[in-house]
Amino acid sequence: MAKYGLIVDLNTCTGCMTCVLACKQENLTRPGVQWNRIMEIENAALDHITYVRHACMQCDDPPCLEACQSKAITKRADGIVLIDQKKCVGCGGCVDSCPYGVPRLNTDQQYFPGETLPFEKNAAAFRVQLSGKSSKCTFCVHRIDQGKSPACVEACPSKAMTFGDLDDPQSGIRKKLWQSKQLLADQGTHPKVSYVVPKNMFKPSEQRITDPK
């Protein structure tokens, strides 16, 4: 059985927001709810801005699963953590339990109040987001089941994201894994999303100058 993971290379992420919109378009998330977010981290001393694509870490030991009183959160055999919005009672337990601040309660807002756009009518089940219920990145499980990668991965113009099977020694993600770090590794969550952090961040730009002579 495959075990899916993702590596985000912060050397190449430019904060262009393409993944954020690709996700929005794919999953039709509610207003104000973004399953894919970009954090801008500025380090004035190093004169450096790092853009961090931030979404569900797809933990192997997800605290949200334990915290969910209505048993709406499950982990599939391939490791993908999902929220069943029909079972969710909107208690916010998962929101409080997640060390990464990922799940969000769906707002009851609409982008065009009172209007349903043609592509929202009869939309596939994965594109229906119930108000008041908890939601988060699904790794685009509907795409994975068709043999595709998540929409954000495919959309990234910088190719900053590597998606694949962590159990397959020949996969691209496995070959890259040694370079990457898990966030909050001490929390025992065993996230399957990890990060390669910028190589230049310890060097002020002055030191990056290459003297050709």
Add this chain to the structure above:
Amino acid sequence: MELKGISRREFMKVAGTGAAALAMSDRLLVSQALSQTVAPDKEAAGYTFCDACNGVPFCGIKFSHKGDIITGIEPWPGFPTASICSKAYGTLQRIYHPNRLKYPMKRTKPKGSADPGFVRISWDEAYGMIVGNMKRIREKYGPHTVFFYVGDPKEPRASVQRLAATFGSANYGDESSVACRKGAYTAEVLAYGFGTTGSPPTKETRSMLVWGTNPPYSGPAKAWQNLLQAKERGVKFIVVDPRNTPTAATLADIHLQPLLGTTAALAAGMMHVIFKEGLHDEAFCSNWINGIDELKEYVKTFTPARAEAITGVPEKRIVDAARLYATSKPGGMTLSAQGTTHDLNAANNHRAILMIPAICGYLDVPGGVEVPSNPLEGFGGGWFNGPPAFCMRKKMDGMSEHRMDIKDFPVWAKVNFDVQANRIIEHIKEGKVKAFLAWGFNMMIWPQTHEYQKAIESLEFSMAVDFFYRPQTHPHLDLILPGAVNYERLAPFAVHGRKLFGRTPVKPLGECKEDWQIALEIGVRLGHPDVFFNGSVEGACNDILRMWEVSYEALRVAGEKGLVVPPRNPDSYKKYETGRMRQDKKPGFPTPSGKVEAVSTILKKHGFTALPEYKEGLKTSKEYPLQLLSGGRIPYITHSKWREDSPWLLELENSATLTIHPDDAAKRGIKKGDEVVLSSQWGELRAKAKPSIMVMPGMVGIMHGWAKANVNELVPRMFDPISGYPPYKEVPVQVRKA
């Protein structure tokens, strides 16, 4: 420092140092695309191109649709521009935005009324108004008083030029003749004889000069990927940008951050070092640069110390950059299409940049600034120009004495077929313009917007095609026409090098029509059905495609893969030696002297400074101590578009945001999210503050196009005399807490 042990609460807070403390990698990411087997979609697939930025990159979109309803979009597999951006994804929501214009509307209240009273009319009535007014005005004042304008998207430029030419007006202009590409293009033609923003790095390239552009926020994905791959190969990068962009952070070996408006001084400083240390290509300089001795003499006084004093770039960095570029041979370049031309020394600043690769001998050598060996015959370089035969360029050129810009901007008028439109206020007052026919028109493009609104309002007739009602523009016009969006258009097809791609549009919403069709149908109703293909958009496209012995039907059959027009000649380099650059087949560059022109023959003839000299621009003062960089690109907005058009994008930034260096913010007691007042000698606006090291100390940045915070009201109606461009990027300003 390890991230282990950081609590969740601290994670967000310290991510700046926390993330920095994670392991470091020495290699850039190589794409590890997974092999994919696409399950058959229940819905049908269709194809189009994105017009979200301006319709020049022509990024490919594959969409799924059920009948005429588009349900989802993705990048067109294998398309030359690679993937699509956030704005392209936003186009899905734009199609069905409830506010889209769906039928023609005419005003019923006089100009200047608080409410123009737009009411729905039929296309018949709309065309009757347009054609009736065109004929009446031609009869009364002459054909050249009707101004034809194409704003954004640029897609209909070819069809509207054909309309202007057939109608008999010399006055066709576009947003490039106000603010965009043609300012830099003018400088390129003056210097090299042809337009170029550089070429992608190749395996021969050893260094790259990236000046004033941030491709991940403003270019097709492929352009950025080319640069990333070059970086991986070890190409050295000099990035010049006052902003701390991802391009600088990701690529730069040396990042130069000049003060706004000092480009020519920085370039002169770099050339000073290159000449002084003998790093230039002496053979190329003496054989192929017109005025090389004058240039050497001019840059002699620009010692690195003097260049530092003017530009603010540390002396050592100027020297390092010059050495790195001139010794890592060959060097390529990637220039902004317009970013370096938004000041009062626009054309000369940009010409100065162009001289750097020239003196290093990098022009048209493998891995340098390559010039296409086989541009598609008869195409004219891109849809922002249009195929000259189809556009009836000869007829337009024959009427050039009637251009309204010829006295104000003679060099511009010599170089560009697009008429310079920045002094249209004066031209309207002088009676040279009586009607204004626009496709995609936003008056916020102009400095001191309100003066243009008043002038356009005084015309006898005006109309615009658009997707939405635009409150900054449409209340001042007589007629609004509903445009079909990119999923509903057939024209134009896409051209990438020698590859052609067609679209498979769905039926437009309501009574929307595509831009080309509107232009063609006006032409038919003016009495020229044969010239305008009886209103058939496909007929018009076929007229162009015939040049390459293909048809739109052939594009449809070719589908996703597109068609290749085989090249007629083998690729070659140093084409200035073999006569492949000039129309007369003589060796040389396509300039009057046949050489790269450091001393410009055309500028000299018109009495301008012939060398690319530095000229001091607008000065900061105690009252206005900061420099304003307006329009520095953010990735999810283009110009004034993408505010209400797609709420998906609007939620990323829903009001004008002023970036200010944290030191400057602290001095003024400004914190993140504070409302601030940005003011210049000419106007003021309110915005939300975002302290950020994206801008340098002494500089603030803001995006243009916010209706309630129109930054162009802070920009004066002053123009670079060569390009005619206003100083969008050098106005002295002050910021205070509101």
